[in-house]
Amino acid sequence: MAGRITTQAFFDRSTGTVTYVVSDNATHAAAVIDPVLDYDFKSGHTSTRAADEVLAYLEEKGLKVEWILETHAHADHLSGARYLQERAGGRVAIGENIREVQATFKKLYNLERTFLPDGSQFDHLFKEGETFRIGEVEARAMLVPGHTPADMAYLIDDSVFVGDTLFMPDVGTARADFPGGDAATLYRSIRRLLALPPSTRIYVCHDYPPAGRSPRWEATVAEQRANNIHVRDGITEEGFVAMRKARDATLEVPTLILPSIQVNVRAGHMPPADDNGVAYLRIPVNALPRNASAGGAPDPARR
Template sequence: MSELVAAATETQTHVDPFFDPVTATVTYVVHSGRGSACAIVDPVLDYDPKSGRTSTDSAQRVIAFVREYGLTVEWLLETHAHADHLSAAPFLKQQLGGKIAIGEHIRSVQGVFGKVFNVNDTLAGDGSEFDHLFTDDETFHVGPLEAHAMHVPGHTPADLAYRIGDAVFVGDTMFMPDVGSARCDFPGGDAHTLYRSVRKLLDLPGDTRLFMCHDYPPASRGPRFETTVSAQRSDNIHLNDRVSEDDFVQMRSARDRTLAMPNLILPSIQVNIRAGRLPEPEDNGVRYLKIPLDAL
């Protein structure tokens, strides 16, 4: 075995999570050790809907970690256009560098919500707000770590999972085994499609580490967000190997009809389809978000 191959084989994927209890979102820093390149997955910008104020406490925790470990940010990876938190990717890019990336199907999400928020005059709609649009199974690197983008639609049509080394960041395809799966009733979502996307992930080797985008824990435990393919196939309450596609679709469709919209869907979507960029200030120096009435 050559020295180069040996070094690649021995490279470990380090994953450091940052849990935001307000939105139940987990931001990850993925790297191969101190002084290495890194990717930041699903960063959170704090937003108080009552005051309309943003803050960067969650992002500052990530910045402090990256600087302490001497990491170089190469990628700011979004698994999808989130409906439950605003992205801090532009702020982190400004502070740390890196390219903001998402799946190429973000264009279809922009098409739908550009009309909902009537922002087609300020939204290109071709995904160019992002620095890079991944295609399905596209290969990229985080320093020495080989990575793959996996198109896993169903929750939304644009969802991606990122496989980096032996770690997979699954976005909202599924949650911890005792929580189950994400809703499929957003525009372009589909329970049949989500089931097939999850099976694609669960065909990976059993010891593959899976990292959730969110955790909504039962009262019996605190937040957890790492599991394995084997654990999901055995124990996921919605998506284990004993659940058929038809059974899942029936359960998911009935469950989705009972769910309210996420608390932050209106500010989140209109910001996140712009790659996390806030609207430009108006002539009084203030930025404004829209609230469409009777539109959703």
């Protein structure tokens, strides 16, 4: 039934990220999806402007947080999950394939021995097709790998929150060249999403609007199938893979990939502080592929 939930979006212009609060109208229970912790790369300082906007809304509406849902370990912003949890409660959850991502990046960062790539940093790991509740509303976790192995979408009532799989129809789809990513897998995940009823509302995790358009983050399955520039009906898997590989080869490495992932695989926790009481982020030198970072697409976040 439609009308059982309220969805409120918060757009972070600095990273193009959309955080959602989804609440059950009957019980005022809520889930927060993909919260942002602000990070200034130049100074190394974090701040909580984006997360505080979410907290203010939760307080204003009298909402009780039951879940803080991550769609994946983001490469373009630090997670605000733990900050929100400390102030509003809820369980921090992600898909169970986060273990694969953790194992990959534990090696890249040479993380401390006590960091275990077993998902235990999160309060809950969703399996494919697992159902859960936000108040009285049933939700379902959908594994949609391709951008990364651990991407999840969350189907809540008549809406689906798709993370970094689909973007708005005039922007297209996510890149598939991160460790463990695969363009063919991404295509199949997207076609699963587009097999949902045509009126299903798709909420994207990012928007990078073309010139002249304001940020947007909602489109129906029917609109995506008719108009998405990368995966509209009629585009084959072979054609999509060829397009995605060619496009990905032109994209720069996201600006915040190195600081963000080492925090996000920890469910939003900072690394353990050194004996001087300061936490340090590790930047591996000459370890990531450069892609087009020496002269490719001018917008490093664009997919």
